[in-house]
Amino acid sequence: MVSSINSVRKRPMADRLVKQVLFRSVQNYNILPLTSCCNVSCLFCSHRQNPAGIEAYFLPPLDWETVEDLVMFLSPQKKIVIGESATRIMEGEPFTHPRMMDILRLLRDKFPLTGIQLTTNGTLLDEKKVSLLKSLEPLEINLSLNSCSPGMRQIIMHDNLAEEALKAPARLQVAGISYHGSIVPMPWITGWQDLAQTVFFLEEKGARTIRVFLPGFTRYTEEKLQPPPGWEKELLAFLKDLREKCSVPLTIEPPGLLDLKPIITGVIKGSKAEAAGLRRGQMIISINGLTPFSRVEAFRLLSEPGKYEIKVTDGGTEHIIILEVCPGEKSGLVMDYDLPLSLATEILNLTKKAEKVLVLASEWGEPLLREALHKTMRPGIDITIVPVPNRTFGGTIKSAGLLLVEDFLKVIEDYVQDQEKPDLLVLPGLAFDDRGRDLRGRNYQDLVERTGCRAVLV
Structure with a gap:
């Protein structure tokens, strides 16, 4: 959702409610909330222009004792997520937390083999932090780039460190840290060329996938920020064309699905799925003789270690593809989320x-x-x-x-x-x-x- 920065209502939570929401986030979702503070102010921020009375909780940087308490309830069996929210806590930029790197060391000491997923806007990813992140693998970065132009990042994100943020993809690439790029497109402000250049910039700098989040607008959105009529149809057509030209899987969220056909959205370069011969646009007919109910079910089946005989159809022609996924590996298959x-x-x-x-x-x-x-x-x-x-x-x-x-x-x-x-x-x-x-x-x-x-x- 889009709104004016002045309309965001930051409500400090009472101690009891803080603990309830924090521990629910950790126990139910394996998300470790650290702070709602952010060093940018995006035009498309989801906390802008809400209707009156909407509950959105602002979380100051957590003290060390609270972080230690929360870490005790994280599950080592699921990836640990930082920088996202599945509750009413406003997500912030995790690297604004004064002890962020200490927190990451704490997590790695306690969970030496558990994956960590970090979502960041990249402004604070200097070479020293990237080097430390490399030493804390396995981890994965979701990089909210939005534009590869310093000027456009300043306009749509009010980012005063845009030049530094745009160095982050190359730093992650050189360090060999797996990352995914994301874009919230506003081409009626940035221009269509900026959107295309940002996609190809992320492709060049080694992003594993590129996620495009369609911006949402409420009835309270400022008129100057609203898109022109027909914007969504035009944007989807533009993204479809980019998907044909880009070698990196490009997903659109929400995907606007109308059926449960298990069609492959993309395949990560260098992955087991690519080596086996799976390709974007193929539809999975069966996996080891079983017909998958949906995209979600097909992805779930192929996420487990094992050897799979996959029947796919591509342009009316059926193929049998053998895919073997070893323990600790990912298939590299990218599919839109529908229903389990x-x-x-x-x-x-x-x-x-x-x-x-x-x-x-x-x-x-x-x-x-x-x-x-x-x-x-x-x-x-x-x-x-x-x-x-x-x-x-x-x-x-x-x-x-x-x-x-x-x-x-x-x-x-x-x-x-x-x-x-x-x-x-x-x-x-x-x-x-x-x-x-x-x-x-x-x-x-x-x-x-x-x-x-x-x-x-x-």
Whole structure:
């Protein structure tokens, strides 16, 4: 979402709430929050121009004792993530934490073999830090570059260290540190040439993949920052053309998928998948004789060590490809995220205790969920799937995580005017925290009281 820097509401959290949210982030997601402080101010920052009353928590740099307490609850079985957020804590630039390098040493001492994933804007990645990062492998960097032009980084990120940030890709490349580049494109401000140059700059500097995050805009976005009509269609066409020319896998998020076909988005250069003969655009028909349910399931199957016989189709021609993934290796396969089979199974299991089920989905998720249930649903089950517009945020927002109780309530009230009232409401869990509260603190049980329908989160 885009907004004015002055509109961000930074609310220091009470001690009890701080601990709850921090430990939930660590225990549920293996994310180690360190600070909400940031040394840039991006026009596309997701905390800009929120509706009134949205809960977004600002976290000052954590003290050393708190960091040590949190580290005790990290899992060594999953990668440790720093610089991202899956809760209502505002993510910041991790290298602004005064003891960032000490924290990384602490993590490596406690978890010598666990991968660490760092998201950074690159401004503070000097040669000394890059050298230390190399000594702390295995780790991976997500580099939010956004533009390869110092002038454009200054405009869209208010980055006073743009020249230094643009040295980061080469430093990581020379050090041999695996990294992924990311771009939030705003070509109506930077120009189309800047977007293309940034993609090819990251390709030249050794990025493993390039992630393009489509910017979101709410009804509160300043008019001067809003894109022109038809921008999304034009941008997607431009990115499709870039994908054809770029040798590095280029992903678009959200991918705007309408089906669950396990089509390969890209293959990382030098990977096992590339050596085996897998290529972008191929569709996986079967893996060791099993038909994958979706992209997610195909990727999951091929992420485990083992030897795989993969049947793919490419332009109507079927091929058999043998892929062997050894322990500790990654296949190098890149696929868009759609839906796991477990989600469809969970919803279908709920129908055993209800005769008429109303499934409420985000506008992005609805077509995928509809196909998933169609593929798995038994005859005689009465399930209706309805997309829920993000009326509160408005603009181009279509995600489940930004839906509020009032958005769901409007759709339910409209539905029951013409249809029989459902026995069960199925709501996306992404819209609520672990206490069942939406982004304004309203509990989903309010829907039960207002509609008289039982409700569950999935």
